[in-house]
Amino acid sequence: MIVFDKIFKLYQMGSETIYALRDIDLHIERGEYVAIMGPSGSGKSTLMNLLGCLDTPTSGTLRLNGVNVGDLDDNELAEIRNHEIGFVFQTFNLLPRSNAFHNVELPLIYAGINTDERERIALEAIEQVGLLDRMYHKPNELSGGQRQRVAIARALVNKPSIILADEPTGNLDSRTGSEIMSLFDLLWERGNTIIVVTHEEEIARHSNRIIRLRDGRIAADEVINGATKSATPVAPDIQRK
């Protein structure tokens, strides 16, 4: 479902060219739970931004559900982000002046869904992350873990085919971090495709596959936890990791 073919991402800093990503070939299938690891500056965020259609590669082709992302204009990319991608950031990136509910319904607004339908779907997503009782709080009235739950609900709300999380536990203590990770586990069990960037081995072990980057290249790509590459969604009653 995601295919990277000879992807390069270059940044020009004055006379110096930075190879943020070089020659990346990668396949990720529907239903996989992938962790991306690597030292700081190795290109993890760059890779995620390409996956999330926030950015386009300097060269190479990136296919998402068969569509060549390089052929799309800004508005078409926005549409893909809206329908196919749910993004969770390290710094939450919630609208500070809006309450949790509004933050969650935001993607639905841009999808053109009417008010009643929006409320129903947003409430469903908020319920999934267990925040119904905090729904009218603004981000600054929520704890870090709660904020990240709001962000996850927002990522879920459009029923995207991929959920991307760039260091979702980076700003959380380890207990809250593992709560958030069990939320991702649950989402994966329900059939979502999940890609998580992390520094911590422990977090990475929630996944079925760990991709390690170094200097913009894929240094290792291993399947763990005995999952097959074409992981089929596990029934929710199976014991969680």
Add this chain to the structure above:
Amino acid sequence: MNLLNELFEGAKVSWAAIRANKMRSVLTTLGVVIGIVTVTLMGTAIQGLDKAFLKSISAIGSDVLYIQKRSWFSDEPWWETRNRRNITIEQAEFVAKEATCAEALSIQASTFRTVKHGNRSATMVQIIGGTEQSAAVSSLPIKAGRFMSADEVHGARPVCVIGSDIAEKFFPNEPALGKRIKVENASYQVIGVTDKMGEFLGVLNLDHRIMIPISRLLTDLIRREDVTIEVKVKNMADIDEAVEELRFIMRRARGLAPGDKDDFAINRQDNFIKTFERVSATIASVGLFITGLALFVGGIGIMNIMFVSVAERTREIGIRKAVGAKKRAIMIQFLIESAVICLIGGVIALALAYPLTLLLRNWLPASMSLSIAFLALLVSAFTGMVSGFFPAYRAAGMDPVEALRWE
């Protein structure tokens, strides 16, 4: 549906943003406020001026031509018209005899005098000498009694028709008819009273006057024989031909040789209206200029603050784009914000302008019409859109990754 959602979200966000920066938003609108106050006051004043003018100009009938020594609004220098010969009664009577275009024709002259009745007196009363046809020519509304007859005019009888103000002043509790009024040494019997007519261009009170036979005026009150010939034309559609006919007759009456220039003028209401239109167009363009300048300065201010607003909310823009906002949605959001800021300015301006128009009422029949208020709001929203365009465009074009990195 998409657009509707985006508009609604834009309005909601803008409102929240403006509320979060109340002081800044209000201060920003200052230029717009000044601009809109100017438009509103100008519009109101011009409408009032128009109304006042059209109301009082009706005292000069649109179908009446005034043959006089000088043109009302001419470009001729004063030294050329200064030595013109007077228009005499004989010339006027010649015109009366010859003109075929006239439905009614009167010969008039006037002066200002003090008028007395018993121990009451009125100063600066306009004494108009006229003929039996004056009532028809000037469409005088007779409230009581009758107008002068031809016999009275030819016989120079000491009779008068008085204006309603004079009647009220001299005869508050008794009928005026049959009473006598004194002007200098002569006394005149009141035979008629005219109805209230109001003012002419705010300077001449049409009710503060009396009419007497022209023959009497010329013997009793003024020596200098210079009359105005007033011709009410039969057919308004042929008024231009009527002017030509009268010109031709007047040239004959004054014995002008073929090469001579006219030494008289044929005036009409039209001249007044044209001049007035010129004046009000000048006022309007000055007003428009001030308004334009204020709105321009105001618009720059709005643009500036919108750039600040966009910069401050770079991260928000990044977030919105990341969850799927298209360029259009971001654009709409900021355009609405700047339009709403300007609309607030417009509302403040209307709130300021309203009492000012009430003040204007002391001079003009001015009232702030709904259309002017609507126009003012439209102009302010438009200013907002125009000045918000570049900031909104910048916001819409932001790269989502860059925007999200922004601290």
